[in-house]
Amino acid sequence: MLPSGKETSRRKGEQTTAGRAERGSHAGDGCSPCRVLVQGKALQGTPGEGLWLVAPAVRRLVFDPSRSRFPLLPLLAQPAQGERGCWSRQRRNHEEPSGSPPQNGRPRSQPGGSRCQMLALGRARARPGRLFPRSRRGAGSRPAPRSRSSARRPRQRKTLRPRAGPGLRRRVSMATPEAAAIGRKRKPAEGREGAGMAAVLPLLLLLAAAGPGRARRDALREELLLSPLPAGDVAATFQFRTRWDADLPRGAVSHYRLFPKALGRLVAALGVRELHLALTQGFWRTRAWGQPPLQAPAGAELWVWFQPTVTDVDKAWKELSNILSGIFCASLNFIDSTNTVTPTASFKPLGLANGTDHHLLRYAVLPREVVCTENLTPWKKLLPCGSKAGLAVLLKAERLFHSSYHSQAVHIRPICRDASCLAVSWELRQTLTVVFDTFSSGQGKKDWSLFKMFSRTLTDACPLASQSKVYVDISPKNKEKELLEVTPPPTSVHEAIVQGDERTYAVYDLLSPSLFNTSRSLNVQLKWKRPQDSSELPTPILHAQRYVSGYGLQTGEISTLIYNTHPYRAFPVILLETVPWYLRLYVHTLTIITKGKENKPSYIHYQPAQDRRRPHLLEMLIQLPANSVTKITIQFERALLKWTEYTPDPNHGFYISSSVLSALVPSVIAMKDVDVEQSPLFTSLFPSSDGSSYFMRLYTEPLLVNLPTPDFSMPYNVICLTCTVVAVCYGSFYNLLTRTFHVEEPSRGGLAKRLANIIRKFRGVPPL
């Protein structure tokens, strides 16, 4: 995963740590600093006095290497050239400003040994913050804002709910006496500076509480958007945004709070600037469901912008897809050069970017990928609260996959840290969209509730979240307001213009204490007051469909229909087609027809395929006139593959990935400039250039194409028969080449003839 040099240095660091632990002056208590911390962390969870006894000691161990009672530590802290890896990181960890105490409850701040061991393990999933997220807070208590939570965390620990697993409690109780003993031992040793410490600690806490500007501003915002779709389904979109104020490419960052370490290290190690991964099951029916907040093509989609410093982009891409495949249990390792393209226009960086040199971009879609629980679980594990608290409680696999559409995505991008944009923060956006068919499962009624959909209800916000909201789309259709009612009454109502449409949202703020006052859980329900006449579905301004035509297994035609239903405005759209090499596109047959006339694209980028090496890439910028249908057709020929290149079910066909439509759709309603930081998350992934239009990315249906197949049972026969034919040629030519003509000489016959003649002689008959 990482260069081996680092591995060895890490191993060295580990050894050094162990050695230090043995040689250290405190070796008498038989306890390496790492172990102290681990126990200290365990201790945090216990109610009682031990906590406050040990915590300062532990903090000093962590923060103050210069004053430490490990005489060897300063020596070792200046590592030899070869062993920088772990130690230098550790030092940086120590030298962090005092305003940002590594949360001593968070095992990520473990110094030395155990951290090194963790690094050496190299497991991407090593995110040992299990203990805390599993502890659930009481329903009534408010989570503190991020900057202050460090001071409050210990207190939160005390309010461990009895529901916390028995395993946890066992661990806690096991740790307690030992840790308390250490605390007692440590206390006299602390004596020298005990008084100073006592003074320093409150100061420290005060600093942490008062100076949010100096603290790390990692922040988690979670939100759930529930929107009834025109066709009677309900779409639920979860968005979790983790902000991380760290300069990744500059030096290795070792401190992970909310940002998942697996992804953080991946981004740092491979020079990733932006990463967008979506795993989708089903197809978002734009025509019936309206415009999606975030659509993804069926299967797996991955597109990545690399840093300009990355020299071998293809290698980094290969490595990245393999690692992601491990992280998400998806077959992303099947991404290779045959399905990777470098689009020139369709995919622009969504975050901060200096240049858009598209050679740093890689895009791949695996339309065959099946998404299921094994992909959801690692995705949930990336959340700071896991699926134990907050909105993620609703993510119950058996319900999520019993739906018409399921799409989970991870977007990592650099964003401005503040308005002045002098520093870079990293944003991890985890989104999950699911569409429930409530109409058919609810006996023809379109009413729904959280419990009906997810078979769970919300009980609290994620304690680490600075924002936790549920939005319900109650925008009136045809201006009749009293069509639907939501219970319980929302905390507030938010009006926004989303994708050129005025929307009204009922907002439930899970962080407001009033919400859980009346009942322990929140079960949002929506009831339609009278049956809605679903005769007329509003058609989205831009939608598209695609199909394959033709018969037989030799040639075919791909047709894409793009609809612009805007009444008076024309707008351009970028179409991206990626077609695997085994369909040979005939570019001269490309026709684009709008309203019976040929429509000449203003930009075409075509990269022909190479057999078994790269796919076709066709990008076009097409102007869509107002209120029109544009038909794009291109013919192709199907290739015969080697028998090992077919999928196990060859007659099922081969998938062609969705084509991508990117457009700035003119909005009917003028949009206000909104503060990106404050607006709901689902509005803010794509940049909006001005008020008059908004960005849309649509995906068409994936196609299924049959290829001619050889007979898979025949390899031996074919090899034998073909070789026979070659041998016939070889044999007859060999015969003619090596022999010459001779007059046949009368032979005396074979043995049989001679025997017969002997017998004939005896019988007195003339010989043969």
Next chain:
Amino acid sequence: VTDVLTAVALYLAIQDFNKVVFKKQKLLIELDKYAPDVAELIQTPMEMHYIPLKVALFYLLNPYTVMSCVAKSTCAINNTVIAFFILATIKGSAFLSAVFLALATYQSLYPLTLFAPALLYLLQRQFIPIKLKSKSFWLYTMQYAALYLCSLVVIICLSFFLLNSWDFIPSVYGFILSVPDLTPNIGLFWYFFAEMFEHFSLFFVCVFQINVFFYTIPLAIKLKEHPVFFMFVQIAIISIFKSYPTVGDIALYMAFLPVWNHLYRFLRNIFILSCVLIVCSLLFPVLWHLWIYAGSANSNFYYAITLTFNIGQILLISDYFYAFLRREYYLAHGLHLTRQDGTEAMLVLK
């Protein structure tokens, strides 16, 4: 247009070749090299007069030529270049022959093997004896090879300057040699490599490609007196065993068949073979349709037809080869061979 050019070139070439053959015959008769009773084997000017026309018509009216012309195949261009190469060789122009051979090689690599018959013919024309010890033989071979290589290098460098990269060499010749494209055709390669086990595939690619080039040297030794027949056999072998054969290639060597009219009486199973070839040609589209469009047959049907077709071609060529050798033997030893006891003798290969 190229087809007509090909036909004209072939016409002229064969006309010239006939003159040469006739002269040679006369010379040999005068020298009493032939056996006394072979008069009926000797070609007469009357018979030979129409042969060039027949060749041209055979090429132009061959359904295979028509098909490849309708399909706008580049094979016609390749055929033209080879026809010009034959013309230049028979006219005795070493330079032009080398240039056209280089062009043909540049296009599809396999005509490389035609170097040997061309060299033999030109040597014969210069009355240079083909002896490995003779100095003039080596000198002339060097000259011709240098001409050929120079023109090949010039062409390749030209395309390098056009493209500014060497990428075309692996994509053109690598494509021919490693057979990545398995689209069904009339050859043996596509289904064989579609069904091949991955780890044997390199081995078999090598074997099949060597097979094309393999026959050149033995044929050169055996047919060193008859380079034009050698050329015919070599073109036929290429068109059977090349990696992406087309019907246009078959049309080229079939155009030569009228030249060997005089072998007709020695062919053993020409009737069966022509039936096989005709039936296979008719079955190709039928089984293709059944497999690809109707879906009622599978690939094996079409594969079986390609096998039969290729066996037919192979047997046809080896039959002509057999007949040619046999006629040579008769010319040398007389038509009516008798055994020692005076009865009619049989000829056997030994």
